[in-house]
Ligand SMILES: NC(=O)C1=CN([C@@H]2O[C@H](COP(=O)(O)OP(=O)(O)OC[C@H]3O[C@@H](n4cnc5c(N)ncnc54)[C@H](OP(=O)(O)O)[C@@H]3O)[C@@H](O)[C@H]2O)C=CC1
Ligand SMILES: Nc1nc(=O)c2c([nH]1)NC[C@@H]1CN(c3ccc(C(=O)N[C@@H](CCC(=O)O)C(=O)O)cc3)C=[N+]21
């Protein structure tokens with residue numbers, strides 16, 4: 001039976017370290033670090049995440065600015081809000097919750113965020129910084145995955161890593177980070193031939209596809225470390241209820257893997273904790289204060 005990687009506990013620890021640094025920041029800067037979260041529309045899952053982000057931001061001793069805009073908000077109005085937040089000295093981080101309604105161009109919105117406040121790490125400038133090894137903001141979900149991997153395995157140098165999924169927010173930045181850690185990286189996707197055979201090569205498997213319980217135990221090399229990014233709501237056994245499952249079939253995978261993240265309680269809580277980490281890092285840069293990032 002695999003070790004269960006407790007992302008929820010790791011995230012709690014990270015948030016406690018962020019809170020210590022945030023209190024120190026407030027004492028030095030004379031203001032709280034601030035995170036602005038913008039939600040357009042009323043998607044129930046997004047509302048839950050945004051509420052949870054706001055609560056955790058305040059619990060870490062930072063200021064939370066929440067903007068809830070109606071689904072029919074014109075693109076120009078959203079861009080104007082982002083420009084206002086870019087200029088607001090109380091705001092160190094800006095997150096525009098994705099996906100956006102279809103009449104709004106997501107790339108245009110992301111391009112409007114000041115890269116130095118882009119705590120999601122989605123702006124092309126930060127994507128380029130990650131790809132070239134320059135300091136910047138890196139996307140929260142893959143950084144959370146990397147923290148869990150390094151906590152479990154120590155140095156990742158020389159490991160065979162397979163990332164399943166090539167999205168801009170998870171798969172591609174995850175691959176970049178694993179390259180930077182000197183893994184041998186393969187990126188698989190929907191056109192990959194014989195995916196089980198590709199996954200079976202991996203010492204480290206990160207799965208971000210959005211397909212409930214797709215990766216089975218017999219796809220894994222025995223002892224592999226498995227990071228399940230997926231979040232899929234499926235009907236539960238009982239009538240009418242739903243449950244949250246990952247992209248990995250936990251029951252079979254946990255019999256073969258060496259270590260595995262559960263869903264919920266794995267990567268999800270790390271995403272928000274890393275967002276708060278990125279925000280306190282941004283605040284120090286904005287205020288010209290030194291921060292030893294290794295304390296986070
Ligand atoms: N825990 C967290 O904090 C977060 C969780 N998530 C979850 O992670 C999952 C992935 O999210 P995201 O990256 O945004 O998803 P996207 O839909 O943007 O990308 C999915 C990727 O998976 C690939 N894919 C789809 N089907 C298959 C298949 N059958 N075999 C192999 N590859 C496949 C796609 O390939 P192709 O490019 O060829 O189409 C694509 O590259 C979702 O469940 C999402 O809810 C996402 C963000 C944060
Ligand atoms: N600009 C932007 N940045 C994001 O980082 C972003 C986004 N848009 N849009 C949506 C996705 C998804 N996402 C999650 C955050 C927390 C959990 C999380 O806390 N999950 C918990 C509980 C989930 C539950 O019970 O519903 C868990 O997995 O244990 C999951 C997913 C951030 N995203």
Ligand SMILES: [Mg+2]
Nearest residue numbers: 098099167169
């Ligand atoms: Mg997506």
